[in-house]
Amino acid sequence: MNIALITYEDKGAYDSPTVESEDEKLLLFLKGKGLNIEMVIWNDKNINWENYELAILKSPWDYFDLYEEFKTWLNLLEEKNIRLLNPIDVVRWNADKHYLREIESAGLNITPSIFITKGEEINLNIFFEKFITDKLIVKPCISGGAKNTFKVTIDNVEEINQKLRLLIQKEDFIIQPFLPEILENGEWSFIFFNGVYSHTLVKKAKPGDFRVQPAHGGSVHLQNPDKGLIEIAAEYVKLFAKNCLYARVDGTFVNNKFLLMELELIEPFLFLNTSTQNYEHYYNALKAMI
Template sequence: MTYDIVILTDKRYLNDSKSDNYKHNVYFEDFLVQEALNKLGLNTLRLAWDDATFDWSSTTAVLFRTTWDYFDRFAEFSKWLEKISRVTTLFNSEKLIRWNIDKHYLLDLKKHGVHIAETHFIEKGSHMSLIDIHKSLGWQETVLKPCISGAARHTYKLNMDNLNNYENIYSELISEESMMLQPFQHHIVAQGEVSMMVFNGQFTHAVLKKAKAGDFRVQDDFGGSVHCYEPTNDEILFAENTIKACPQLPIYARVDIFTDNDGNTALSELELIEPELWFRRYPDSANKLASGIQQQLKNL
C-alpha cells in the first residue's frame, strides 16, 4: 500500500490514553492533523519513526510531529534521517532539520538580523571550568543547556554560589557534546514565554507559557501552564521575519519569544523539527497546516 503522507511520532504515543492526560494530548493533536489531511482526500498513516518494518519509499512524504525521543537517541535518529531522506520527502526538509537540531542556528539567525538571547557557546572538549567561564563573561546568574536537546534535558540554573555543584556534570557533558550558556532571563519568570506558530510563512496562532511558582522552565513537563494569547502586530512581524531568515521556508514552525533583560523582544528558540503546536487550543490551525501540505505535495 502507498501513502501520501506518514505522520511521525514515537512509540510511546502511538496509542491514546484515558488515564494519562499528557499522552492523550499528544495523541489528540496528531489526530487533529491526520483528520485534517484525510478531509483533503490524502491517504495517511501515523507511525513511530523507528518502525523497522515500514517501507519508507511507499509514502510520498513524511511529517515530523511528535518524535520526542530523537534527542535521547540522536546517533540512531541521524542515521535513520539520512536513510529515509533518500527515498521520500520530509516536512520539514532534512536540510532544515539538521540546521535546526543544533542551537548554533541561533548565530545564523543573528547574522540575518534576528534578535536572540545573549548566548555563549562552549564547544565539545573545552577544558574551561564553569567558574572560569562565568568570570570571563562577567555573568552572575545563567542557564546552561546542551546545543542538541529538548524537553529541558540537562538544563540548569546557575549562579556564583552553586557552580561547584555542577562542575562534575558539566565536565561529563562537555566531553560528549557542545553546550550553551545564557544570562538568566528574569522577564521569563515574571511574564512567561510566547510561542508563535507560523505555517507556510504566515502566523496562525499563539500561546503564552508560564513557569510554575519557584521554577524557571515553562514546559508543562515541569508544571508550567499554557494560556491563550493575542500577540501584537510587532510580535507577529518578529515571528514571520524569523522564518524568512531560515535557509529554506519551513512548512511549519514555532517561534518562541520573550522580553529580554534589556526590555527587547528576543528569540528564545525556533522549533522546526517536532514542536508542540497547540492544535487542541486552535483546531482550525490543523486545517491550515494540512492545506499547506497538500499544496506542497502537488508541487513535488
C-alpha cells in the same frame, strides 16, 4: 499520495497531559480531509519507507537521544527520494543550537549565547561576569524537553560544574544568561504554517520552576499580539524556515526587545488545541505544499 506522520516510540519519558491529543486529533482531522495518512514511528525497523511519498515530522521527541540513528534515518529518506516536511536540510541545520550563531549573524536578535565545545575545560563561575548576571542556563547543543538543562546560581555552581565536566566529554553545550523576564512574562511562541502566521501563546513555568514545558508543569495562555510583534517573529521564519510546513518562534521580551530562544523546526508542540482554526491553518498549508 501515501503520507507518514512521524512520531516516536513512546516509553513515557515525555508524558504530558497535552501531548497525545494533538497527534491523534491532527491525524483524525487530516484523514477527515481525505488524506491517506498514518502515524509512523521514525525508527521502526519494520517500516518499508518506499511505501511513502511524503513524511511529516510531528513528534520524533527522542531524536536527540538517538541522534546518530536519526541522522542515518534522514540519509535514508534522502536516498529513497522521500520528501520530508520540514525539509531534510533544514532539519539537519536546526538540530544543533549552533544555528543561533547564523541567525545572529543575519542581524536578528537572539538570547546572548556562548558555546562550549566537547572536551573543553569548563568553569561556569566565569560566565556570571561575562553575562553580568547571577543566574545562568546551561543545556546541550543537541537536546530538547529540558534534558540536561541546568539553572545555575552561585549556590549550586560547583555542583553543576561537576556534572557538566562529565557531560561535556560527550557533547557540546550552550551557556546563556537566565532571563528573569521568562518568570515574569513567560516565553512567547509564534506559530507559522508554510510561512503564514497562525497563532501565538505564552508559556509560563509553575511556581518554583523555570521550565515552561507542559511536561514540567508549565501553563499555556493564548495571546492576541499586534501586527508589529507578528512581523518581528515573521523575520526569523522568512530567513530561516523557508519551505517549512511549520515553524515555532520561541523567545521573550527584554526591555521591549524580542530575543529569540529557539527556532523550533523539528518537533515542536504546535498548540493546535487552542483554536479549531489552527487545524485548518495546518491543513491549508499542507495542501498548498503538496
